[in-house]
Amino acid sequence: MKVEKKLSAKDYVEKIGVSFEKEGFQPAMGRIFAYLIIADPPHKSFEEILEYLKISKSAVSTSLNYLMSRDLVEYITLPGDRKRYFKINMSGWVTLIKKKMARRSFFGEIMKEALSARSSKYKEFNDALQEQAEFLEFMHKEMRDALDKWERKKKKKG
Amino acid sequence: MKVEKKLSAKDYVEKIGVSFEKEGFQPAMGRIFAYLIIADPPHKSFEEILEYLKISKSAVSTSLNYLMSRDLVEYITLPGDRKRYFKINMSGWVTLIKKKMARRSFFGEIMKEALSARSSKYKEFNDALQEQAEFLEFMHKEMRDALDKWERKKKKKG
């Protein structure tokens, strides 16, 4: 019988990494992001990352640069130390979600455009399409509101 | 000087298709989905799809099957006609969004798990991580509420 056991750090990296991949990032990025979540201390040097994950310098370099370009990762420097220490930029996730929202809202807009070009035959379909576009708009608005709500909540608490 | 002009059907297919691709679907799927949005009538046979998009039978077959497995496309049959006519399943998009939401919520859960395994040093980072996990949970809840709200709104109107 298997003994219940806490997940090891490596297992977390794997688990988080896979989830991150499912968000559309490449494997190496997922694992770097994951490592930076479990990392203790939460900032790690270029070398530490490549050693821990056993991936090449090039993979680390391109992945980090991509993650930084998306504001998902940032770096700090320590006095008297030439290295950069990479860490998760916690606000990046919010930005990511905002972008995905915007994309969907755009999708809704295109649907409306397409709708305006459709013939008025097939009313049932047109109505359903209209509703879909409205749904996307609705969700976009609701999410914006939710984000505002979160911001306010945070401000009050912080 | 370019004359302002309504987009042609092909242009919509292209535009919608690209948006759909950005949601993570492969090109052929994006274009099929797009074609079914602008299609008049809104149901098209296997053959019509491959002819319009000029893609192979295999591409149409696998794409349609995938889209149907995800409930994004369905088909109808017409009396005295052996063919199936494929059309968009409008409720599929909602399901898709629900699934994406669930994935993010799961991501938040993993973050919490990881958190519970972190040392208590680096409080600042831990707090931020906690907040991120809470943010994902919060957004998940808000979206569930939004979905409910939409359902109620629809029921009242319909």
Added chain:
DNA sequence: CAATTAGTTCTGTAATTACAGAACCAAAAA
């Protein structure tokens, strides 16, 4: 019973991705 139709599945391949390894480079240190 053929022959046709409506699609499916298999096979091969061009294009792309994701990465390793090595060469490279700029800034800092010696």
Added chain:
DNA sequence: TTTTTGGTTCTGTAATTACAGAACTAATTG
């Protein structure tokens, strides 16, 4: 000035994807 450090960029490649084309199949039609 040379050497070392902390990366970046280039080159090559294994693996994967996305699809075409052909072979195939089950149901229908003649």
